Amino acid sequence: MSTGESNVICAEHEKLYKTLDAFIEEVKDKPGVLIEVLHKAQEMFGYLPTEVQSHVAERLNLPESQVYGVVTFYNFFTMKPRGKHQIKICLGTACYVKGAEKVLDRFKEELKVDMEEITEDGNFSLHGVRCLGACSMAPVVLIGEKDFYGKVTANEIPKILKKYRG
Amino acid sequence: MPVATNTILMCAGGGCISSGEESCLQALEKAVEKYALHDVVKIVETGCMGMCDAGPLMVIYPEGVYYQKLTPEDIEKIVSEHILKGRIVEDKLLDNPVSSLKTHNPYDDHPFFTRQVKIATRNMGVIDPMKIEEYIAHDGYFALQKALSMKPEEIIEELKISGLRGRGGAGFPTWLKWDLTRKVPGDEKYVLCNADEGDPGAFMDRSILEGDPHSILEAMAIAGYAIGASKGYIYIRAEYPLAIERLNEGIKQAKELGLFGENIMGSDFSFDLEIRMGAGAFVCGEETALIESIEGKRGQPRVKPPFPAQVGVWGKPTLNNNVETYANIPPILTKGARWFASIGTETSKGTKVFCLAGKVKNTGLVEVPMGITLREVVYDIGGGIPDGKEFKAVQTGGPSGGCIPKEHLDTPIDYETLKELGTMMGSGGMIFMDEDTCMVDVAKYFLDFSVEESCGKCVPCREGNRVMFDMLEKITDGEGEEGDIERLEELGKNIMDTSLCGLGQSSPQPVISTIRYFRDEYEAHINDKRCPAKVCKPLIRYVIDPEKCVGCTACARVCPVTAISGEVKQVHEIDRDICTRCSSCIQVCRFGAISIQSP
Numbered sequence: 001m002s003t004g005e006s007n008v009i010c011a012e013h014e015k016l017y018k019t020l021d022a023f024i025e026e027v028k029d030k031p032g033v034l035i036e037v038l039h040k041a042q043e044m045f046g047y048l049p050t051e052v053q054s055h056v057a058e059r060l061n062l063p064e065s066q067v068y069g070v071v072t073f074y075n076f077f078t079m080k081p082r083g084k085h086q087i088k089i090c091l092g093t094a095c096y097v098k099g100a101e102k103v104l105d106r107f108k109e110e111l112k113v114d115m116e117e118i119t120e121d122g123n124f125s126l127h128g129v130r131c132l133g134a135c136s137m138a139p140v141v142l143i144g145e146k147d148f149y150g151k152v153t154a155n156e157i158p159k160i161l162k163k164y165r166g
Numbered sequence: 167m168p169v170a171t172n173t174i175l176m177c178a179g180g181g182c183i184s185s186g187e188e189s190c191l192q193a194l195e196k197a198v199e200k201y202a203l204h205d206v207v208k209i210v211e212t213g214c215m216g217m218c219d220a221g222p223l224m225v226i227y228p229e230g231v232y233y234q235k236l237t238p239e240d241i242e243k244i245v246s247e248h249i250l251k252g253r254i255v256e257d258k259l260l261d262n263p264v265s266s267l268k269t270h271n272p273y274d275d276h277p278f279f280t281r282q283v284k285i286a287t288r289n290m291g292v293i294d295p296m297k298i299e300e301y302i303a304h305d306g307y308f309a310l311q312k313a314l315s316m317k318p319e320e321i322i323e324e325l326k327i328s329g330l331r332g333r334g335g336a337g338f339p340t341w342l343k344w345d346l347t348r349k350v351p352g353d354e355k356y357v358l359c360n361a362d363e364g365d366p367g368a369f370m371d372r373s374i375l376e377g378d379p380h381s382i383l384e385a386m387a388i389a390g391y392a393i394g395a396s397k398g399y400i401y402i403r404a405e406y407p408l409a410i411e412r413l414n415e416g417i418k419q420a421k422e423l424g425l426f427g428e429n430i431m432g433s434d435f436s437f438d439l440e441i442r443m444g445a446g447a448f449v450c451g452e453e454t455a456l457i458e459s460i461e462g463k464r465g466q467p468r469v470k471p472p473f474p475a476q477v478g479v480w481g482k483p484t485l486n487n488n489v490e491t492y493a494n495i496p497p498i499l500t501k502g503a504r505w506f507a508s509i510g511t512e513t514s515k516g517t518k519v520f521c522l523a524g525k526v527k528n529t530g531l532v533e534v535p536m537g538i539t540l541r542e543v544v545y546d547i548g549g550g551i552p553d554g555k556e557f558k559a560v561q562t563g564g565p566s567g568g569c570i571p572k573e574h575l576d577t578p579i580d581y582e583t584l585k586e587l588g589t590m591m592g593s594g595g596m597i598f599m600d601e602d603t604c605m606v607d608v609a610k611y612f613l614d615f616s617v618e619e620s621c622g623k624c625v626p627c628r629e630g631n632r633v634m635f636d637m638l639e640k641i642t643d644g645e646g647e648e649g650d651i652e653r654l655e656e657l658g659k660n661i662m663d664t665s666l667c668g669l670g671q672s673s674p675q676p677v678i679s680t681i682r683y684f685r686d687e688y689e690a691h692i693n694d695k696r697c698p699a700k701v702c703k704p705l706i707r708y709v710i711d712p713e714k715c716v717g718c719t720a721c722a723r724v725c726p727v728t729a730i731s732g733e734v735k736q737v738h739e740i741d742r743d744i745c746t747r748c749s750s751c752i753q754v755c756r757f758g759a760i761s762i763q764s765p
Contacts, residue, residue: 038445039404066463069464073464094597097597097603097608109727131366131369133369135218136181136218136522140184154753155724155753
């Protein structure tokens with residue numbers, strides 16, 4: 001990475017930290033607000049690396065160990081970066097009974113990654129999620145926050161992925 | 167002022183959204199614009215209408231005609247035919263399973279609709295959840311008004327007469343919870359709503375919150391008044407952003423009208439709510455873990471007693487109910503406790519919302535009176551098992567529950583009968599299974615869930631479930647040994663007896679229950695190294711029937727690991743060592759030449 005590039009990233013991070021601080025300032029008097037702050041931080045940074053955790057700990061006046069403890073307890077929080085397109089495969093019971101595992105296997109094969117991993121080009125990451133609450137459409141795949149695919153079969157996966165490949 | 171002659175309801179529940187509701191809505195708005203129908207057509211996006219499998223769904227009033235499985239092209243046609251010319255578009259109507267005729271208004275003749283009794287879901291799919299006026303027009307906030315004119319003890323007495331029990335699963339009498347919390351001294355108390363719907367296969371709470379958020383807000387305010395609390399929390403899954411948005415909007419609207427917040431309806435009662443997001447931990451559905459999480463900590467359960475009624479959020483007396491329980495409260499107050507108690511069975515009053523999913527024709531959300539038989543749910547409401555397969559079992563209660571096999575199809579459903587059958591009401595997920603479902607594999611699936619979701623605080627749950635899982639994996643890998651079944655039973659019992667919280671105390675239940683009803687399947691895996699349902703990969707193989715194979719190459723082309731070889735118009739063969747048993751080939755073979763075998 002060139003110095004110029006890293007400067008840009010630093011400047012961007014600084015901006016993010018500022019926004020985060022403003023948010024913390026707004027909510028920090030509410031008791032037990034840590035989880036809410038971590039949600040916000042992950043929404044902004046995409047994940048929760050140790051630097052971000054230390055920052056949150058300092059601002060909320062909490063021990064870093066407590067922040068780390070909470071981050072690692074909840075499935076929703078991640079310390080690894082995620083892909084540009086997050087592929088979430090529902091592994092709820094209804095989806096499982098209707099073959100979600102086969103769908104998952106095919107995604108792994110097509111993307112050459114395992115669960116919770118990111119593709120080499122950073123374009124996709126693969127996640128198994130608990131019930132998405134759309135059981136009638138099982139098996140269900142959610143890409144990003146909004147693109148729902150219902151009654152997915154393994155054979156249509158290459159076609160689905162194509163849409164997100166630049 | 168122009169009066170709309172047609173009201174069009176578009177279902178915006180989870181099922182319909184994931185099958186393309188948004189593009190249909192856009193098409194509808196475009197068609198209304200194209201034909202300049204703004205003045206006569208009113209479009210309302212509602213909560214879940216229940217029949218998710220038929221989504222996207224749309225209802226046109228005044229006739230009440232339901233259209234199903236819509237595409238943007240269908241919408242254009244329906245507007246130009248139905249709205250402009252008054253001609254019903256027959257081929258988009260629901261099929262009537264009874265008369266083979268098409269159904270116009272399914273509330274007249276479609277068993278999926280006519281067999282339901284809607285109390286908790288009364289407004290879902292009927293009103294616009296984002297408009298408080300529509301909620302009020304359906305008797306909304308009347309119960310709160312009535313409550314404020316009553317003494318707290320009188321409200322609790324009404325609940326006692328109604329017989330309402332907790333809909334989160336365990337069925338604790340609701341009035342008793344309220345009464346206990348009310349009687350604990352203290353001027354600072356809290357009302358909680360458990361909306362951390364974690365059971366895989368259950369989405370009723372989500373649907374209620376999205377489809378009728380005010381019913382929960384109103385009920386929580388009533389609870390606050392009854393126990394003497396002025397503050398509440400809704401703890402909701404982060405996976406439900408739409409529900410969070412609608413609750414926030416609902417709170418804002420109710421405050422503007424003086425129905426929430428300071429001095430509600432001019433009384434000296436004030437009540438406010440805060441929404442707390444979960445972060446993906448199943449154990450937080452356990453009430454003490456939920457309280458820990460609200461306080462911003464790791465969601466690990468506390469030792470009971472003391473119960474939350476005595477020591478809850480911030481150490482204060484706390485009342486915690488589930489979403490569906492709250493949704494029942496306003497109608498009980500407006501229509502009367504005796505009316506509510508007239509529905510259901512001796513011990514279980516009222517209705518229960520179930521989510522039908524898995525191998526059943528009509529998947530979706532239904533609310534039925536307690537005491538209905540499973541057979542009625544499967545065959546009348548659910549429409550039976552698809553593809554001509556046979557019903558094998560239904561799983562209720564999620565990872566804490568068990569399964570009910572076909573011998574017990576005629577059992578009336580209530581808290582007690584389900585318990586006797588070795589399962590539980592749970593939050594209401596019903597997953598249907600047919601002959602292609604392997605019960606050992608299903609038990610393994612649920613245990614995997616419990617292993618992953620165990621919070622790690624107590625040893626029996628953290629370690630015991632892991633050991634049980636490993637044993638099940640051994641069995642499904644074809645390496646099971648004589649005595650494994652007994653060991654599973656013994657260990658399961660120990661875990662249930664010695665775990666700290668509800669998660670551990672019930673996690674072996676899916677295994678115990680499947681052993682009880684499907685012991686022969688376990689024995690087939692262990693003794694014959696055979697999976698009768700042909701699911702467990704190490705015990706099956708894919709085979710091409712040379713008599714039926716015409717050599718079309720479709721299977722070879724689709725195989726992701728090139729395990730299939732053969733020339734055009736020659737019989738193909740599958741290399742067993744390469745094959746990953748992904749079933750892609752079976753799906754594309756048009757000659758039925760590929761089958762799965764288990765020795």
